[in-house]
Amino acid sequence: MIAEHPPASVPDFAALRHCWHPVAYTHAVKDTPHHTRLLGEDLVIWRDSGGTPHALRDLCIHRGTALSLGRVVGDRIMCPYHGWQYGSDGVCTHIPQLEDPTKVPGKARVDAFATQERYGHIWVALETPARYDLPDIPELDDPDWVVVQAGPYAWNADASRQLENFTDFGHFPWVHPGLLGDPERPVVPDYSVTIDDHILRYDIVRPEAPNSDDFPVFGNETTEAPTRRSRYQLHLPYTILLRLGWGGEKGMVYFFASQPVDEDHCAGYVTIARNYDREQPASVLQDFEDTIFNQDQVVVESQRPERVPFDLAAEMHMKFDAVAINYRKAMREQGLAKRPA
Missing domain, CATH: 3.90.380.10 (Naphthalene 1,2-dioxygenase Alpha Subunit; Chain A, domain 1)
Known part of the structure; x- marks a missing residue:
């Protein structure tokens, strides 16, 4: 009988969440939201009114719609389904169906991730603090x-x-x-x-x-x-x-x-x-x-x-x-x- 060998070590996605990873070239993210995946997570990359890139989970908390199908409104990204708007921190700040659209429940938020732009790339770390700095070039x-x-x-x-x-x-x-x-x-x-x-x-x-x-x-x-x-x-x-x-x-x-x-x-x-x-x-x-x-x-x-x-x-x-x-x-x-x- 042939002995079974234990499975070999593989990448640890939990640990890799603490590293910077490229998710797009700078030129690929302009005025419209950009969808990507990182370590099995769907992300939306978008720029605020000042051009700063941000990364959120690509999933509206309301009905699970992809935020990457929406558009940017000033410093917020808007869901295409019901118009909910999220800031760079993932907090929903506007629900148009409410009589007072600013009265947003505290749990209306999506995950936001650390983002930086360097060397013509946009980089994301899914957990902070990130373990390693980018190389000096x-x-x-x-x-x-x-x-x-x-x-x-x-x-x-x-x-x-x-x-x-x-x-x-x-x-x-x-x-x-x-x-x-x-x-x-x-x-x-x-x-x-x-x-x-x-x-x-x-x-x-x-x-x-x-x-x-x-x-x-x-x-x-x-x-x-x-x-x-x-x-x-x-x-x-x-x-x-x-x-x-x-x-x-x-x-x-x-x-x-x-x-x-x-x-x-x-x-x-x-x-x-x-x-x-x-x-x-x-x-x-x-x-x-x-x-x-x-x-x-x-x-x-x-x-x-x-x-x-x-x-x-x-x-x-x-x-x-x-x-x-x-x-x-x-x-x-x-x-x-x-x-x-």
Whole structure:
């Protein structure tokens, strides 16, 4: 008889509620309410008269209508069904069916969530205080650097799977030959990972494919056997800051964050800054990222189990999987993953 193994650790949604997560690009939330999901919760993101974003549960307390179907009235969001209006704190301040519409019962309120706008994203933490600050990325505020956004990339996968794929060096020559990797040079160079609280840091100098005619996006000067130095910061739970260099003044910054929509769905946001090719159309980088993420999506959505198993014995690991090994350890040690009940 084959012994049954206990289920492997998975993301702990209760703990993840205390982290900042991206829910939309800044440009996606304008004058009308915006619906999204975070950790299985339906949210409505909207801006008040001053342009400040807010997040509420997307559910009117009266008859359960989605507030995202309504509209913004000054500093309040109005339900489309009966016209009830809610402030940024989730308190209902106006019920038009009442003789005195301001005489609102105290229990007429919906949940409100901490919200901030930074780096061209709107971020939400479902519980406060949030555990970790967002990373410091001065390049995104530097006028000498051109910023391009790509995505979001909605996948039928756990956010941890999307994040691990982004930082997995071994798959580049096989999933992205001629774009991110060279099948003739598949060996992953030695590198080491250090952990500072919730941040994993690691540098690697690795082979990459030459710039292609379709996607001339990198700063290497050679056409054969180029390499690049990649300096990574992986910020738990689902954010990566990557700085690329080719030995000269040209530099590129990748800022990636995955939104854990629910247990089996995520959305990846990519923000790129570079100090070269300033006149190149943004569509060149965006088309490149679309190609890369579409190639990855098919593979990652096939992975089983669907959610990353954070117990190391659940999958086979090699030395070149040091990022995944340390990420899974850190998620457990920081209390962001646990055995399912």
